Amino acid sequence: MSLITVDELTKVYKVRSRKKTPIEKGIFNSIKRFTKLRQYQNISAVNNISFTIDTGETVGFLGPNGAGKSTLVKMLAGILVPTSGSLKVNGVTPHRDRMNYAMNIGVVFGQRTTLWWDLPLSHSFDLLRVIYEITPQDYETTLRWLIELLELEPILDRPVRQLSLGQRMRAELAAALLHRPQVLFLDEPTIGLDIAVKQRIRTSLRELNREWGVTILLTTHDLRDIEEICQRLIVIDKGQLMYNGSLNHFREQFCGNRVIRVALTDRHIANRLVQDPPPEVTYTEQEGPWVTLYFDQAKTKAADVASWIMNKYIVMDLVVEEPSIEKTVTELYRSEMK
Ligand SMILES: Nc1ncnc2c1ncn2[C@@H]1O[C@H](COP(=O)(O)OP(=O)(O)OP(=O)(O)O)[C@@H](O)[C@H]1O
Numbered sequence: 455m456s457l458i459t460v461d462e463l464t465k466v467y468k469v470r471s472r473k474k475t476p477i478e479k480g481i482f483n484s485i486k487r488f489t490k491l492r493q494y495q496n497i498s499a500v501n502n503i504s505f506t507i508d509t510g511e512t513v514g515f516l517g518p519n520g521a522g523k524s525t526l527v528k529m530l531a532g533i534l535v536p537t538s539g540s541l542k543v544n545g546v547t548p549h550r551d552r553m554n555y556a557m558n559i560g561v562v563f564g565q566r567t568t569l570w571w572d573l574p575l576s577h578s579f580d581l582l583r584v585i586y587e588i589t590p591q592d593y594e595t596t597l598r599w600l601i602e603l604l605e606l607e608p609i610l611d612r613p614v615r616q617l618s619l620g621q622r623m624r625a626e627l628a629a630a631l632l633h634r635p636q637v638l639f640l641d642e643p644t645i646g647l648d649i650a651v652k653q654r655i656r657t658s659l660r661e662l663n664r665e666w667g668v669t670i671l672l673t674t675h676d677l678r679d680i681e682e683i684c685q686r687l688i689v690i691d692k693g694q695l696m697y698n699g700s701l702n703h704f705r706e707q708f709c710g711n712r713v714i715r716v717a718l719t720d721r722h723i724a725n726r727l728v729q730d731p732p733p734e735v736t737y738t739e740q741e742g743p744w745v746t747l748y749f750d751q752a753k754t755k756a757a758d759v760a761s762w763i764m765n766k767y768i769v770m771d772l773v774v775e776e777p778s779i780e781k782t783v784t785e786l787y788r789s790e791m792k
Pocket residue numbers: 467468469497498499517518519520521522523524525526673
């Protein structure tokens with residue numbers, strides 16, 4: 455049975471907009487505060503989305519700005535109440551049973567903090583132990599493990615307000631995991647972090663999932679997060695589900711072109727290859743002795759293109775590249791897939 459079941463979930467925000475009256479624009483400006491006409495506008499942030507997630511899965515939500523990712527994850531975390539549709543996590547409707555639900559989930563949303571700003575980090579952890587009613591023995595074991603995993607030892611005595619963004623993110627992650635939740639929700643966990651910290655966070659999340667079997671759901675704009683953490687990709691645009699499946703399947707289905715980059719002996723020879731490329735090559739680019747050849751993987755294999763070139767030329771170097779998921783996602787955002 456699925457751990458998370460989302461069925462025709464919809465969230466509409468009702469926002470107040472102010473209509474300017476002709477009076478306001480004219481000489482009666484002074485009385486405009488008496489003539490403000492309020493009207494409401496509906497913003498459909500999540501629109502009729504359905505999917506299921508199994509225990510232990512790692513799922514990344516991807517989509518352009520304003521797509522509805524955060525709204526969706528906040529509903530899953532019980533922070534927002536859906537407008538319609540149904541949502542169950544382990545049999546519980548998150549927003550209806552928030553207290554019990556909170557005991558089983560961990561949440562890391564960048565703007566919020568679960569830590570006490572003026573206290574040393576270790577004191578925040580101690581307070582969370584009391585709030586989550588963690589036994590001293592479990593607390594000791596889990597905290598030790600998290601300190602090592604997230605490299606927190608050097609910052610344990612520092613007040614939270616003195617921590618850098620990367621240090622705070624690692625601390626937030628530990629705070630969200632102290633009570634060993636079944637599900638972890640993260641909203642853009644690597645945003646604004648340097649490469650080394652991003653890598654530490656990604657490695658830690660992978661390890662957490664492997665060691666504890668924590669189900670991880672995250673929103674991101676960084677495809678590397680998806681590639682390195684997630685088994686499954688859910689793409690959302692304009693509140694609608696555009697893709698739900700594995701990254702490999704996404705590549706196969708939408709990244710039609712593959713790429714071979716080949717270095718020949720000099721740019722003149724390279725230009726000869728550009729003028730007369732192998733069959734089924736749809737596009738070429740040249741930079742000095744390097745030629746990049748794009749071909750449709752449904753029509754020919756990388757090995758056939760490579761051997762065609764090697765039969766005709768002396769090849770100094772040859773690289774077969776994965777289809778560019780970044781490019782495909784950008785194109786996907788631009789086009790309407792439905
Ligand atoms: N509290 C709110 N009140 C009104 N509208 C909101 C609210 N929160 C989000 N929205 C609107 O809902 C839509 C979806 O926003 P959401 O933050 O879920 O998107 P997102 O995919 O997470 O975007 P981003 O990648 O930019 O963070 C947007 O049009 C946004 O303006």
